[in-house]
Amino acid sequence: MVDVPQSGSRLKLAWTDFAGTRLDLKIHDSVLGTRCAKQSWVDGRDYCTPAFDSIYQYADAQCTQGAVDAPFAADVEVACGNRVRVARLYRTGPPQTVSKIYTRDGLGNCVGEDFTTTVRITTTAVTNLVELTMQTDASTVRLAPQWLVATDGLRLPTGVRDTRLDVDCAFDHRESEAATDRCLPAGARVAHDFADANCESPGASSEMSCPPITIATRREATCEIDGTSTFRVGEPSATTYERINNVACTPHGWSEPIATFPIVRELPPVDAPTAIATTAPRISPIVYRFGDRERDSGRAFDNVLDVECKPVRDFATSQIRCVPDSPAAFGVQEVYTDASCQTPPILLLEVARGTPSCPIPNPGRYVHFYGRAYQVGEAIGGPLYLGFPSCRVFPDRPWFARFRATQMPLTAFALGSEMVAP
Numbered sequence: 001m002v003d004v005p006q007s008g009s010r011l012k013l014a015w016t017d018f019a020g021t022r023l024d025l026k027i028h029d030s031v032l033g034t035r036c037a038k039q040s041w042v043d044g045r046d047y048c049t050p051a052f053d054s055i056y057q058y059a060d061a062q063c064t065q066g067a068v069d070a071p072f073a074a075d076v077e078v079a080c081g082n083r084v085r086v087a088r089l090y091r092t093g094p095p096q097t098v099s100k101i102y103t104r105d106g107l108g109n110c111v112g113e114d115f116t117t118t119v120r121i122t123t124t125a126v127t128n129l130v131e132l133t134m135q136t137d138a139s140t141v142r143l144a145p146q147w148l149v150a151t152d153g154l155r156l157p158t159g160v161r162d163t164r165l166d167v168d169c170a171f172d173h174r175e176s177e178a179a180t181d182r183c184l185p186a187g188a189r190v191a192h193d194f195a196d197a198n199c200e201s202p203g204a205s206s207e208m209s210c211p212p213i214t215i216a217t218r219r220e221a222t223c224e225i226d227g228t229s230t231f232r233v234g235e236p237s238a239t240t241y242e243r244i245n246n247v248a249c250t251p252h253g254w255s256e257p258i259a260t261f262p263i264v265r266e267l268p269p270v271d272a273p274t275a276i277a278t279t280a281p282r283i284s285p286i287v288y289r290f291g292d293r294e295r296d297s298g299r300a301f302d303n304v305l306d307v308e309c310k311p312v313r314d315f316a317t318s319q320i321r322c323v324p325d326s327p328a329a330f331g332v333q334e335v336y337t338d339a340s341c342q343t344p345p346i347l348l349l350e351v352a353r354g355t356p357s358c359p360i361p362n363p364g365r366y367v368h369f370y371g372r373a374y375q376v377g378e379a380i381g382g383p384l385y386l387g388f389p390s391c392r393v394f395p396d397r398p399w400f401a402r403f404r405a406t407q408m409p410l411t412a413f414a415l416g417s418e419m420v421a422p
Contacts, residue, residue: 330349
């Protein structure tokens with residue numbers, strides 16, 4: 001069963017279109033004329049809110065006119081793990097130059113500093129946003145589809161609920177093995193502190209004023225693979241410890257009361273197989289299938305290049321193209337294969353591999369790097385040389401794997417166009 005989204009009277013579906021294939025489904029506010037997304041407010045509700053800059057500096061000596069860089073600005077409250085809740089939202093005016101910027105000091109006084117910069121100043125308040133709520137479908141399997149439902153009739157498939165753990169979860173493609181992605185608890189605290197003075201009991205910490213933690217995750221990076229495990233937690237400890245430089249175990253210097261919940265039982269991960277939903281002339285969406293339901297994975301398959309891809313905006317051209325995933329850490333530069341730097345140079349792709357004992361990573365067939373595209377060739381061994389400022393040996397860095405690369409035009413990747421439903 002394919003989940004069918006629908007627009008509302010004000011909130012419209014928006015997406016990137018690749019010759020009839022819809023990817024990257026979002027929401028467009030037809031009254032404000034901009035994209036919006038679910039955002040928590042201080043009244044305890046969620047509204048479809050435009051992207052905004054938080055107001056921390058001002059253009060006037062009374063600290064009443066916010067000075068930001070975005071078309072919208074907001075007064076916000078931050079609590080419970082840096083989670084932002086909006087108190088007030090404003091439109092801002094066109095960019096203008098100011099010679100003084102004001103901020104509030106620790107006592108709440110409005111203090112100015114001579115500083116010439118270009119800002120947008122808050123103008124009118126925005127008060128008529130559309131409320132969003134999350135609904136979870138009844139499901140006979142562990143993973144239940146979720147929807148964002150708006151008071152104007154919008155219905156957008158958005159997330160997944162792990163009914164066994166009773167938490168929202170999000171698929172992590174980088175954690176995948178073969179054709180299976182893991183659904184990890186969304187927003188779970190990470191167990192990087194300790195609940196005992198010997199730093200032997202890992203735990204996840206939270207402010208005392210926040211809801212108690214029930215699920216925590218722990219990451220153990222091995223050979224550039226960030227393995228994440230999920231745990232139930234036990235009763236909290238009132239004292240939190242941290243390990244300094246992997247040696248000393250000392251009390252954590254939090255500025256407010258903190259509770260640390262020790263991890264007590266590892267939970268088995270839940271997987272969902274991916275499948276190519278349709279066969280299109282070039283770009284086909286990849287979906288998650290669980291039970292009789294499907295959910296968009298945010299990725300697609302390029303039938304021409306024979307690789308997975310996802311919509312990426314190229315900042316050099318502002319175009320959106322379906323670009324293959326690149327390695328998490330890599331770089332491209334020009335090098336020579338001879339000690340005199342006289343032969344034609346080659347392009348070297350370096351991909352992080354962790355330690356020399358780690359296996360050589362698979363960089364994929366293509367990478368996208370600062371507005372440029374490269375095709376990945378064979379692995380390169382032997383000495384290499386840099387030609388600037390003079391011909392010299394390129395340092396051997398065993399924690400990187402080396403591959404030959406060939407620059408290719410960005411036009412090799414499928415071009416998409418942004419669309420909004422009427």
